[in-house]
Amino acid sequence: MSKRKIGMWLYQNGGGDEIQKKIITKLNERDIAVTPGINLRDAVAKNSHIIWEDKKVDKLDLFFSYNAGEQTQYQVYLSKALNRIIPMINSFESFELSEDKFQTSYLLRQHGIQTADYKLCHRDDTHHLKTIMKKWNKMVYKPTDGWGGVGLTKIENQETLDMLMPFLNQMDLRYFYVEKFIDYDNTDYRVDIVDGQFVGCYGRKASGADWRTNVTSGGSVFMREPNDDVINLALNATKVTGLDIAGVDIIYDRKKEEYVVLEVNGIPAFATPEQEKMGLDFNNKKIDLIVDLIDRKTKK
Incomplete structure (x- = not known):
């Protein structure tokens, strides 16, 4: 050979x-x-x-x-x-899916995996956005292809939505994707999966000035042990998306009292040298897998 x-x-x-x-x-x-x-x-x-x-x-x-x-x-x-x-x-198919927040959420919900409630509508359909705003009270606008928390905008009232709409229209977007804002403790689980196996987990916490947990948005990493529910949810979400390697972001909805998949990432970073000093020791296992x-x- x-x-x-x-x-x-x-x-x-x-x-x-x-x-x-x-x-x-x-x-x-x-x-x-x-x-x-x-x-x-x-x-x-x-x-x-x-x-x-x-x-x-x-x-x-x-x-x-x-x-x-x-x-x-x-x-x-x-x-x-x-x-x-x-x-x-x-695979490109799985990568492309994971890069699109709506397509990922839609597929996960089709397979019974809980995500944030969402709404995708045409850019001219602002009436539905205003209707859903009254129902949800708070929501988050997300670019469907963004990463690292870039572009996420928390909409807490009708006035914020009215201010945001002209800006979004200037971007010539074809559609708007929004998610219901989940009542959580400003922390999440990042669960790494490789080849259908659990690799490791850590937590991220939003800074006092922000609600996003992404490190690129000011969030910080801390040691966190996942329970079986968190691990199984991450494994199932990865299986549905077809990713060989995935980092699944999970939060706990305090109102519904359940874990929710917030995002599935196709390129989750390895632990940095600084994070390894903290005790994040899954790199070698991830490399071997x-x-x-x-x-x-x-x-x-």
């Missing part, structure tokens, strides 16, 4: 460079060669091949793409084409 070859594009900040080295070492031990740093933003598609630095990416046995912060529309567009030819982790996953998916 010829030597297996994969490509990798993994984020380098926050300890990502060291994570990449460990993954490559373990793959090399299994006789799997790795070409790192393949950013499809710098690739060219011509005739029947996708070329990156004179290498035919479509001739690889697998492509492992794991970099949320540097994605471009061009890179994502080529990923879609590439995944029609070779396996990818995550990813290596096993790549090994299995590349066997012919």
